Amino acid sequence: MTVSRSRSPPVTVITDKKSFRKAIPILASDRARLPKLLAKLTPVQRRWTETAGFEGAANTHTIVPDEQGGAAMVLAGVRDADDVWALANLPLKLPAGRYELGKGPLTIPADNAAFSWALGSYKFAKYRKSGRVPAELQVEDSTKVVLALQCAEAQRLVRDLVNTPTEDMGPEHLANAAREQARQFGGKYREWVGEQLLAENFPAIHAVGRAAAPDRQPRLIEITWGNPKNPKLAVVGKGVCFDTGGLDIKGAEGMRLMKKDMGGAAHALALARLIMQRKLPIRLHMLIPAVENNISSNSYRPGDVIKTRAGHHIEIHNTDAEGRVVLCDALAYAVEQKPKTIIDFATLTGAARVALGPELPALFCNDDKLAARFEKAALTLEDPMWRMPLWRNYRRFFDSDIADFTNSGRGGFAGAITAALFLDYFVPSEVSWAHFDVYSWNDVSRPGRPLGGEMQGLRAVLASIS
Numbered sequence: 001m002t003v004s005r006s007r008s009p010p011v012t013v014i015t016d017k018k019s020f021r022k023a024i025p026i027l028a029s030d031r032a033r034l035p036k037l038l039a040k041l042t043p044v045q046r047r048w049t050e051t052a053g054f055e056g057a058a059n060t061h062t063i064v065p066d067e068q069g070g071a072a073m074v075l076a077g078v079r080d081a082d083d084v085w086a087l088a089n090l091p092l093k094l095p096a097g098r099y100e101l102g103k104g105p106l107t108i109p110a111d112n113a114a115f116s117w118a119l120g121s122y123k124f125a126k127y128r129k130s131g132r133v134p135a136e137l138q139v140e141d142s143t144k145v146v147l148a149l150q151c152a153e154a155q156r157l158v159r160d161l162v163n164t165p166t167e168d169m170g171p172e173h174l175a176n177a178a179r180e181q182a183r184q185f186g187g188k189y190r191e192w193v194g195e196q197l198l199a200e201n202f203p204a205i206h207a208v209g210r211a212a213a214p215d216r217q218p219r220l221i222e223i224t225w226g227n228p229k230n231p232k233l234a235v236v237g238k239g240v241c242f243d244t245g246g247l248d249i250k251g252a253e254g255m256r257l258m259k260k261d262m263g264g265a266a267h268a269l270a271l272a273r274l275i276m277q278r279k280l281p282i283r284l285h286m287l288i289p290a291v292e293n294n295i296s297s298n299s300y301r302p303g304d305v306i307k308t309r310a311g312h313h314i315e316i317h318n319t320d321a322e323g324r325v326v327l328c329d330a331l332a333y334a335v336e337q338k339p340k341t342i343i344d345f346a347t348l349t350g351a352a353r354v355a356l357g358p359e360l361p362a363l364f365c366n367d368d369k370l371a372a373r374f375e376k377a378a379l380t381l382e383d384p385m386w387r388m389p390l391w392r393n394y395r396r397f398f399d400s401d402i403a404d405f406t407n408s409g410r411g412g413f414a415g416a417i418t419a420a421l422f423l424d425y426f427v428p429s430e431v432s433w434a435h436f437d438v439y440s441w442n443d444v445s446r447p448g449r450p451l452g453g454e455m456q457g458l459r460a461v462l463a464s465i466s
């Protein structure tokens, strides 16, 4: 299998044996095992390693020459044999050419090698020439390698969707991406757009998105797939393609990255893709409420009361707490289909970032067993998350004088928890439900994880439901 996508440079992991050719071996080591590795080299090569200052530190490397001055091997410093990002630093640093895993003191599993290489090759190149071509890695195909490359492909998809500016990633663009994915894997696609949302009783999605331009009308995007007899899983993603904050407008700094407020939708699409691609024994129901939270004379207002699909009246305390408002109609619709499990992803609150920072999605879950599975997979797969409490006493923060409850907690305490509690109103306790408050963004570049859009927690979720 050779994976390539048109937008970014091709993923250069080759697993088709017929395409294998002579390749430069990569020998992995940590600091402690380096002497063992050096002992196998010629004196000149050892001397070269010293000259190059290679000490086996993670994410460093050196090319060791043969007697003719060609490349004999690459020595790669790796944290340890379990590092899922083991080779991520190499594809864009090594000279273009073909490489393979060699026998070093550390054995890098082929799936981690493939995964880290595929993501180490990623650059978002839609709007400029991507520069150099990444180096290629050839690894033997296996079930695990296929999974690793499918996960990497999903991760590149999330990054592409999130990195694309709003002008090219509005509600309609998201819909097109979903429609194309449904077509590719035999899912059934459906959508409700603009006034249809009112006619079919999705009033909250319409209220948030109605102020957007006529060609950027709010919509609900749906993919259904799989044998109806299989356990039903609803996957829901917040698709706020841009969040100005609405009439409670954000400041310039808070608005700057708001093209990424559809990160939850990108996660939902990626998870749906993996479920369909891997033909999991699941009845999939994917939903994305896609809107632009914009400003116009018909914007929804602070103090307005909106009737939701589930029948609750909510008083809008703050128009910038719009994600939960569009999600509540999607959740209500998901619940009507009687799913066993609902998983939602949303770039929902700044409070989750204050609590956990950019690298840890906040997990809220009404099912301890499901949460435990997620947390275990998160550790094993280096796809971290942190569980936070659905502390229902804080429902008092939503007290409204004129409606059933408000859309954002008063007082500003526990913002990530109260956002999750708002969603909790719409999911009955007999449905297993997990809510991920994700950042969907890398604030800094690390090997394999460049600054920009990011997929978080999803590999762990996939492993838990497979």
Ligand SMILES: [Zn+2]
Binding pocket: 243, 245, 293, 319, 320, 321, 322, 323
């Ligand atoms: Zn907002």
